[in-house]
Amino acid sequence: MxxxxxxxxxxxxxxxxxxxxxxxxxxxxxxxxxxxxxxxxxxxxxxxxxxxxxxxxxxxxxxxxxxxxxxxxxxxxxxxxxxxxxxxxxxxxxxxxxxxxxxxxxxxxxxxxxxxxxxxxxxxxxxxNHQRELSIALEHSRVLYDCIENASFTINNLEQASKMSVSLAQLFPYPEKVALGISEILVNAIEHGNLNITYEEKTELNLKSQWKQEVERRLVSEENKNKQVTIHFIKKKDEIILNVKDEGEGFDYARFLEFDPSRSTHNHGRGIAFANNISFDRLEYVGVGNQVNCIVKL
Structure with a gap:
């Protein structure tokens, strides 16, 4: 076809x-x-x-x-x-x-x-394509929603982020709604947090179709190879909290929480707003911005 x-x-x-x-x-x-x-x-x-x-x-x-x-x-x-x-x-x-x-x-x-x-x-x-792959994976994965109340995980690369997005989504009542938002948050923690790829650098890398290559290059550097993204899943009576923390220095997260018309023509920069407005009921960043709580009300 x-x-x-x-x-x-x-x-x-x-x-x-x-x-x-x-x-x-x-x-x-x-x-x-x-x-x-x-x-x-x-x-x-x-x-x-x-x-x-x-x-x-x-x-x-x-x-x-x-x-x-x-x-x-x-x-x-x-x-x-x-x-x-x-x-x-x-x-x-x-x-x-x-x-x-x-x-x-x-x-x-x-x-x-x-x-x-x-x-x-x-x-x-x-x-x-990423959305389609997540949907297919969700259809074939085991439903864990009723089985887990607290869990912790660590990841450090894009492949793990993709697989973890599918697994974590199964812990929510509507997996297909949160899967892409989880993926965006995890990728952001790796690329901008642990690997310190700036907004401007990603813009140029996307224009040259070199973003994935640069991520892989930085992942194996001495400076970054041991860095992890830590994930905590907590299910309470009235809400689910997914806490994601990277080892970066944080960022000015406030300007990315909503869809900003001034960035409407940029070739990236919508992932956090997507997660905040569509995937989750809200995002709560902690401190300098290297830790975020992704919250879904039950």
Missing amino acids: TRKMLIIDDDVNNLEIIEGFLRMGNFPEYQFIKCKSAEEGLKELISYCKEIDIIILDQMMPGMSGLELVTKVKADPRFSHIPIVMQTASNDKSKLVEGFRLGIYHYLTKPYLSSVFNAIIRGALDFF
Whole structure:
């Protein structure tokens, strides 16, 4: 089955430009479905929902708007999981925030460079694939929710973070809701905490598709090879607390707890806001920010 990208824009020239950028970005495994309206795009999405991995969508279109289409997409379980990258010429913060809360993965503010565009698309596809892998793993893993009240774990690399995300999610009443949030928190603890990869460094690494290589390089360095991320699971009568602590120096966590329109075009930086607003009832950072409590009310 050939994987597909759905591109929706009422401007034919923009459709051609986007396709050209994607061909420059080297996505040979994908076919491109181009639509000139949200209504047409929705019909194609319904027809090919099992084959479409990403939706690239213009915000302002005659008839059904981009945000209206996003609302329909996210309300339908057949394709609510598909990441959406939305193009906009507007800097209206209220619209950007509304889009993030509806479930848009990323915004692209026109005009943009092909390198930035393709880094964002690649990130969205990685997000989709990771989400799909977690869902499959959850379906085949043993349910532990009723069996464990307190437990502690340690991890130190990305592979362990991925496996631990699935195992820990099974300790919550709704595993599919928290799995991706747990993964984002654990990866953040490793990359930004223990390995001290800064926000700016990750931006550049993503543009060059070198993030995973840099993580692996730093993991085996003398400075970092013995660092651990410690995880404590605590189930109380009225809530579950997942405490995650890394060995880093902390960070300015407050500005990442909500979806920030000023970072809407960055190629990363939404993981903590996603966890805080979607996966958990709330996140509580402790001290300098190298420890966080992920809380779900029962």
